[in-house]
Amino acid sequence: MGIYLHSILEEAFPEQDPVTVYCGLILYFFLLDIFSRFLMQDLPTLVIQPYLVQNVKRSRLVQFLNLRSLVSFFNVFPLFLFIPFALSTIKNQYGSSASFAFVITIISLILFNNFLVLFIKRKTVLSNWWMVGFFVVVLVLMAGDYFKIFSVQKLSASVFGLLLSTPSFCIAFIVLAIGSYYNNTLYLKNNLYLDDLVKSPGHKASSEYHWLQRFGNIGDLIAIDLKLIIRNKRPRSLLLLSCIFLLYGFLLYKPAYFDKDQLGSILFGAIFITGMFMMNYGQFLFAWQSTHFDGLMASNVNLKTYIKSKFLLLTGFCTVAFLISLLYGFMNWKIIPVQIAAYFFNIGIHSVIAAYIGTYNYKGLDLSKGSSFNFQGIGVAQWIYALIIILVGAIIYLPFALLISSWAGISVVGILGIINLLLQDWWVDKISLQLQKRKHKILSGFREK
């Protein structure tokens, strides 16, 4: 991507000099970088626990912690993004000393951000005010830029313009990076005790979902699932992701599709939009509970009840997504019937496929890790999963769409969804038998951490 940055910039901003655009972008990027690092970069703390009691010097441990933090996607990505441009375009136009200064600056900024964010994150572990303060600063910067009170782009352009004319200015960035490193090192050295680094959990209150009680044991199981989603980092971030995905309709529902009645593309989008959470959660249906699957299988939970609870949970989430996505009807009324068909496809057919494939997943999940760039528990089966959903949808839709009309295809998808929904009890029997047969294999897979 970095290699093509020159041509990309030329494409996107034809009237401006790519170098000016490039200079304007750098600071922007690194501001966003701080923000996304804050949300996603992991603190390397727990891994050193065993060494604290061994014969290793504290300063060594701090060095290790610092070095380890460098092994991160966030530190590699900017290199690939910015360095090639600095080495090619800038070198060609402004000479090798300017090019060298840019490389130094980019690396310094990466290090600066890395250690700054680690420092802030460590502080937020101790006090939430740091978190609030951080977000306020970010918001002020964003608002200031948005309302044109000041311009990050102009600032960036002038700072890096200066760098172009006087390459030795890059020393300032090296100083910044070193300062950030020392600040973090000093802080770690003074606080390298487990009590401080390991987050002490706040007060946890019990909660109940009274509205689920009328479903009996099924409701109890759903409550357990809901708490799983809300109280653990990974499913929670999935839920968030799925909410964001609801907005994808603006991208996927293109006006051109409606004019030509290309409903297949709309259907495809609608299946994902109404079923995103089902897709994300459903593909690990049982694996989410891998840490307590032993107990669940030995407790007084009837397998049929268990499977039913899973279906109801998936249906519930799908329904919420569907209801929200109805708002897309304002774009074009044709979206609504397509989404209704997609909805029934999801709760009738997709859910069954999810549960069936779930019985073939032997990999457990660590709930505490975030979901972005987390490939734990992802094997061939998961890629096959997404493919199967798309294929099944296409197999139902295409023949009717091609032979009769795209509206016929949509109707068949919806009707088959409803029919399969009516057959759900039969599927519950089938899948609980399947689970009974495969549970030993699943259990032994889940026990391997």
Added chain:
Amino acid sequence: MITINNIGKAYNGQIVVDIPQLQIEGGIVGLVGNNGAGKTTLFRLILDLVKADRGEILSKEKPVTIQEEWKQYTAAYIDEGFLIHYLTPEEYFYFVGKLHNHSKADVDEFLQTFDAFFDGTILKSGKYIRDLSKGNQFKTGIAACILQEPEVLLIDEPFANLDPSSQIRLKQMLKELQEKKRMTILISSHDLNHITDICSRILLMEKGKIIKDIETSDDTLSELEDYFKV
């Protein structure tokens, strides 16, 4: 209650359980043996969490692999995998209680009898189970088992993570449960003193086989100590 017929299980060619015939009927039965003797695997086989290579296990004359009735009268605690770690202890108790048709009030009443055992560190602690200490997690698990009022109770290594006072309390509790409710209790342990103290019958396992089936008497402790002497 529990009948084991010619059960066999091997991992990678290594035999972990190999029991031709065993009948467990009432009383507190202790399972002793060094690590790798197959105690935990035997528990898992009884709970149908591991698939046997051969043979079958019957609970009330019905094979555990086919029907699910045993789940209604069997409670077990093997490890933290039996707890739902992101719930508070209370939520977990209510959940387990509901699975056995105990109302919230029933559960609250039941938990009062555990006040001394819990020592004020479990209920209303404001922690999820995952943040409890190992000993407290174990106490939570065992209380949830007893809450189910089972006819069969399986506990793996009950004394390992408990402080001395809790060990003594647990022994009393188990004895009382056996006497009052006629529970069949199967426990495994490395603590020979405790096990000879409360068990009426002791099974000694070695490499998956039950090599001794002892009715506990005054000599049992020294008999076991002789066996375990290197």
